[in-house]
Amino acid sequence: MQLSGNCDQPEVFSATLVDLVRGDAAILDRIDLPGDDARRLMELGFLPGTRVTAGLSAPGGDPRVFQVDGSEIALRRETARRLKVRLEKAPRRGPRV
Amino acid sequence: MSECSDCRSCGARAVLEFPGSSTAAKAVAVIGPPNSGKTTLFNRLTGLRQKVANFPGVTVEQHTGIAELPDGRAVRLIDLPGVYSLSPRSEDEQVAYDVLTGNRDDTPKPEAILLVLDSTNLARHLMLAAPILALGVPTLIILNMADDLRNRGGHLNLDKLAAELGAPVALISARQGEGIGQVFDFLAGAMPKPAPKELPVLHDVPKCRQWAGRVGIEAAYRPPLAPKWTRRLDAVFLHPAIGPLVFVAVVFAVFQTIFNAAVPLMDGVKWLFDVSGNWITTTLPDSLIRSLLVEGVWKGVGSVVVFLPQVLLLFLFIAILEDSGYLARAALIADRTMAKVGLQGKSFIPLLSAYACAVPAIMSTRTIENRRDRIATILIAPFMTCSARLPVYTLIIAAFIPQRHVVGPFLNTRAAAMLALYVLGFLAAVVTARLLKSSILKTGRTPFLLEMPSYRWPTFQSIGLRLYDRSKVFLRRAGTVILLVTVILWIMANLPTQNGHIPAIENSLAGTIGRTIEPVLKPLGFNWKIGIGLITSLAARETIIATLGTIYGMDPKSHGLDLQNAIHRDLTPGGAVALLVFFAFAMQCISTIAVVRRETGGWKWPILQFSYMSVLAYAGAFVAAHLIR
Numbered sequence: 083m084q085l086s087g088n089c090d091q092p093e094v095f096s097a098t099l100v101d102l103v104r105g106d107a108a109i110l111d112r113i114d115l116p117g118d119d120a121r122r123l124m125e126l127g128f129l130p131g132t133r134v135t136a137g138l139s140a141p142g143g144d145p146r147v148f149q150v151d152g153s154e155i156a157l158r159r160e161t162a163r164r165l166k167v168r169l170e171k172a173p174r175r176g177p178r179v
Numbered sequence: 180m181s182e183c184s185d186c187r188s189c190g191a192r193a194v195l196e197f198p199g200s201s202t203a204a205k206a207v208a209v210i211g212p213p214n215s216g217k218t219t220l221f222n223r224l225t226g227l228r229q230k231v232a233n234f235p236g237v238t239v240e241q242h243t244g245i246a247e248l249p250d251g252r253a254v255r256l257i258d259l260p261g262v263y264s265l266s267p268r269s270e271d272e273q274v275a276y277d278v279l280t281g282n283r284d285d286t287p288k289p290e291a292i293l294l295v296l297d298s299t300n301l302a303r304h305l306m307l308a309a310p311i312l313a314l315g316v317p318t319l320i321i322l323n324m325a326d327d328l329r330n331r332g333g334h335l336n337l338d339k340l341a342a343e344l345g346a347p348v349a350l351i352s353a354r355q356g357e358g359i360g361q362v363f364d365f366l367a368g369a370m371p372k373p374a375p376k377e378l379p380v381l382h383d384v385p386k387c388r389q390w391a392g393r394v395g396i397e398a399a400y401r402p403p404l405a406p407k408w409t410r411r412l413d414a415v416f417l418h419p420a421i422g423p424l425v426f427v428a429v430v431f432a433v434f435q436t437i438f439n440a441a442v443p444l445m446d447g448v449k450w451l452f453d454v455s456g457n458w459i460t461t462t463l464p465d466s467l468i469r470s471l472l473v474e475g476v477w478k479g480v481g482s483v484v485v486f487l488p489q490v491l492l493l494f495l496f497i498a499i500l501e502d503s504g505y506l507a508r509a510a511l512i513a514d515r516t517m518a519k520v521g522l523q524g525k526s527f528i529p530l531l532s533a534y535a536c537a538v539p540a541i542m543s544t545r546t547i548e549n550r551r552d553r554i555a556t557i558l559i560a561p562f563m564t565c566s567a568r569l570p571v572y573t574l575i576i577a578a579f580i581p582q583r584h585v586v587g588p589f590l591n592t593r594a595a596a597m598l599a600l601y602v603l604g605f606l607a608a609v610v611t612a613r614l615l616k617s618s619i620l621k622t623g624r625t626p627f628l629l630e631m632p633s634y635r636w637p638t639f640q641s642i643g644l645r646l647y648d649r650s651k652v653f654l655r656r657a658g659t660v661i662l663l664v665t666v667i668l669w670i671m672a673n674l675p676t677q678n679g680h681i682p683a684i685e686n687s688l689a690g691t692i693g694r695t696i697e698p699v700l701k702p703l704g705f706n707w708k709i710g711i712g713l714i715t716s717l718a719a720r721e722t723i724i725a726t727l728g729t730i731y732g733m734d735p736k737s738h739g740l741d742l743q744n745a746i747h748r749d750l751t752p753g754g755a756v757a758l759l760v761f762f763a764f765a766m767q768c769i770s771t772i773a774v775v776r777r778e779t780g781g782w783k784w785p786i787l788q789f790s791y792m793s794v795l796a797y798a799g800a801f802v803a804a805h806l807i808r
Contacts, residue, residue, distance in 0.1 A: 118268055119626050124384040125263040126628060127303050138417040140511045145524070147417070147511070147631055151388075152300040152402060154631035156511050158518075161626035 097169055099148065099162035102136035108167035110134050110150075115164050123165075127151030134167065204245065204253040206287040207366060208279060210311065211295030212304055213261035214632045216323040218242075220295055220353035221258040222644050224362065229644075241286070248367045256293075257286060265310035266382060269548060279314055291317040291370050293362065298322035298350060299333060299403050299633075305391035308344060310381050317370035318346045321362065325352040327633070333403030340398035345374035354638050409504075409633045416508045426512045429505070430531070433496045444488035452481030471669055474732060479665030479725035480658065486721065487653055489566050493535035494649045495642065501528075502637035510629055520609050521616025523547070523627050526556040530608070533563035537771045539649070541778055548628075551620045555612055557775055558788050561766050562608035564601045567720040571762050572600055574724060578747040579755045603763045607795065664718045665725050668711075672729060684730055703761065703797070704754025704804040716767045757804035765796035 102108060110132050113120040127150040128134070137154060139146035144159040157165075211217035221229075225244030242258035259278060260271035267273040274283070281288025294311050296304035301322065311318055320340070328334075328350075341348040347365060351358030379390035416422055456477045463469040500506045506528055514524030525547045533540035540560045547553040564572075576596045583592045671689040673681050684690050685707070692714065693707030700710050708730050712723035724742070731745040750758065766772065766789050775785040 115626065121266075121268075121384060122263075122628065123626065124388075125306070126630065129385050129388055138413055140417070140515055141419050141423055142515055145511060145514050145627065145629070147413075151303045153303065156514075156524075156627075156629040156631060158514070158627045161628075164626075 097167055099134065099157065099165040099167060100159055104136055104138065107133055107135040108169045111166040111168050113165055126155050127153055128165065204255045205290045206255045206257060207291045207293060208257045208259055208289035209293045209295060210259045210275060211261060212263050212307055214630060215295045215297045215304060216353045217261060217295040218258060219641055220321065220323065221256060222641055223353050223356060223359060225256055227647070246366065248363055250367060252367070254366050257289060264307060279316065289316065293319050293321055295321045295323050297324055298328045299324050299331065301335065301400050302392050302395045305394055306387045309378050309387050309390060312344060312346060312373045312375045313378055313381060315372055318373050319362065319365040320344055320346055320348045322348065322350045323353050325350045325357055326355055328403050331403030331406060333401055335398050335400040340394070343376055343394045343397050345376060406633045412634050416505065422512055426509055433493070436492055436496065441489040441492050445485050448485050448488060452477065452484070456481065474729060475665050475669035476662060478728055480662055484654070486566055486570065487650060490535055490653055491646055491650060494646055497532055498642045498645045499637050502635065502641060504632045504634040507629060507631050514627065520612040522555060522612055523552055524629060526552065529556050529560060530563055533560040533565060536565050537561045537768065538774045541771065541774045544778065554779060554784060555615045555620045557778060558615060558784065559608040559612050561768070561771055561792065562604045562611065564604045567768065568762050570721050570724050572597060572759060574743060574746065575755050575759055578743045579752055600759060600763055607764060664715050664722050668715055668726055668729060702804065703757045703800040704751050705758065706749060708749060709758065718769050720762060720767045753804045753807040756807045757800035760803040761796045761800040764792055764799050766792040
């Protein structure tokens with residue numbers, strides 16, 4: 083399979099929220115933003131260790147809505163890029179069986 | 180009273196000692212995260228007995244209201260801004276913190292707190308309970324949206340939650356009025372101090388969240404299923420192709436309604452004023468007083484009150500869009516476009532409201548946390564074609580542009596001219612925003628965060644209250660500023676008397692002032708009569724109509740003509756276009772200047788804004804007057 087190259091990596095794939103497409107879920111690892119901004123995100127539910135699911139977006143994919151801790155929060159691409167996540171699956175899924 | 184702090188009936192007795200005096204009523208704060216339904220509950224408890232003001236010195240709005248308990252006693256409720264935490268970083272959080280800890284001289288320290296949380300998102304919302312309970316003030320934990328929780332299969336054990344938090348808990352639905360009795364019972368009762376089993380380290384967000392999660396588990400909280408209808412509606416409203424279409428359709432529907440559906444209502448109001456004005460004329464004997472009353476007061480105020488239906492319709496739309504949850508989606512869709520001029524999706528809401536009136540629009544910029552984005556939005560909001568410009572546009576367009584079809588029956592020349600003026604104002608706003616955001620208001624990297632609330636049916640009560648509020652503000656302005664200007668103008672137009680007679684209008688005080696400034700306005704194609712109109716319209720744009728009505732009415736040459744024909748005779752086509760351009764750009768509105776000063780906390784921004792817009796207006800009108808001859 084063409085995906086086998088990716089599968090050689092360890093079980094966990096590190097990425098950012100920008101890499102998630104609609105329906106993808108990942109575990110938030112850390113927030114690369116200054117203290118106050120990170121705190122505001124944490125108050126909205128973006129806590130390290132929390133599961134974040136990518137949802138719908140504005141036309142063009144930016145900003146995108148993320149489901150986190152029971153809420154739906156929209157983030158711009160520039161912010162989503164600073165939220166590092168561990169993917170539960172390989173970034174690109176193979177064809178459905 | 181000092182030693183009775185543990186006495187359970189203390190609060191009740193304090194009220195009994197000062198019966199009937201509202202200052203002695205218990206003060207109770209209402210607090211909760213944004214989208215918890217806090218304001219709905221506040222409206223439900225206080226109804227029309229509420230007052231909106233600003234906390235002195237800051238730009239945070241202070242809503243206070245009186246809740247009447249079933250036993251007839253009154254409780255003073257303070258609706259605090261929606262906050263996620265009590266760590267004072269934003270101005271909102273600072274005010275909430277200061278009020279709750281009794282650090283504001285203007286607000287009494289609350290004797291109790293109503294903490295409103297969304298029961299459908301309890302675990303996260305409970306995080307706010309930690310700092311609130313730590314204050315040691317008697318607190319009722321209100322879990323709102325009980326109907327949603329039930330319908331979507333959520334559940335929790337209220338007794339266990341109350342035991343964990345050491346405070347009474349009420350599961351209510353503020354929208355439906357379900358469980359409101361429990362809130363009244365708490366307010367009327369003993370109000371014990373909270374005694375939580377355990378509290379987390381308050382400034383550690385992960386710890387607070389862990390604590391909230393543990394409390395939720397202890398209370399057997401089962402979160403509800405995802406809101407089915409919200410998902411379904413979002414699949415449409417945020418669809419890559421259908422979403423933007425819906426967005427455009429909504430904006431179009433809003434405009435269509437305020438421009439077409441409002442007309443019969445406005446005609447109705449006008450008719451009422453005409454009929455009552457005629458009645459006054461026939462009832463009172465011919466005198467100066469009658470002239471002042473009919474020509475000055477009644478016509479002046481009437482010409483403004485006519486616009487009430489239009490303003491209310493726009494606020495009706497904004498209220499429905501906001502309460503239903505669609506406005507957050509609109510902000511999401513608009514974000515990319517707004518980002519192109521350096522603004523953000525949250526600026527879209529205030530800018531849309533600015534099409535009704537810049538004053539509430541500027542007040543609604545409070546949802547923008549980023550200060551520079553907020554100031555940029557405030558500075559461009561008055562360029563949006565507000566409803567006060569409409570009467571001026573309507574009058575001039577009707578006087579100079581013949582009604583003809585442009586694109587079949589859909590667009591006629593007058594509507595096209597009106598549309599062009601809207602585009603002109605919008606372009607001025609876009610260019611100004613770009614200038615500001617690339618120079619003095621360059622933004623640092625503050626993340627854009629927008630919470631998407633679930634869709635809900637707006638309630639009649641909440642919309643009704645907002646419309647009531649808006650009408651009060653609008654009518655108060657018509658009854659004060661505009662009335663005053665009209666009366667002063669009438670006096671100036673009737674003085675100084677010549678041989679005991681009313682002077683010819685050009686020899687009156689108003690005429691003298693008008694002729695003094697005429698040289699400045701001549702290059703724009705305006706004569707002294709328009710000049711007086713421009714001066715009085717500094718108070719409020721629509722005043723120029725009342726002014727011109729008064730002046731032309733007193734001028735024998737145009738006495739018999741209606742205002743439209745009188746203006747047509749008095750202004751060249753170039754001057755007419757120049758006047759339209761001038762009104763599109765100039766900041767002729769005392770209320771807006773006042774609200775900008777209040778919202779930006781000083782005179783710097785309003786002075787800058789007024790100067791910039793005036794220069795632009797003069798230059799624009801000059802160019803227009805010389806291009807069109």
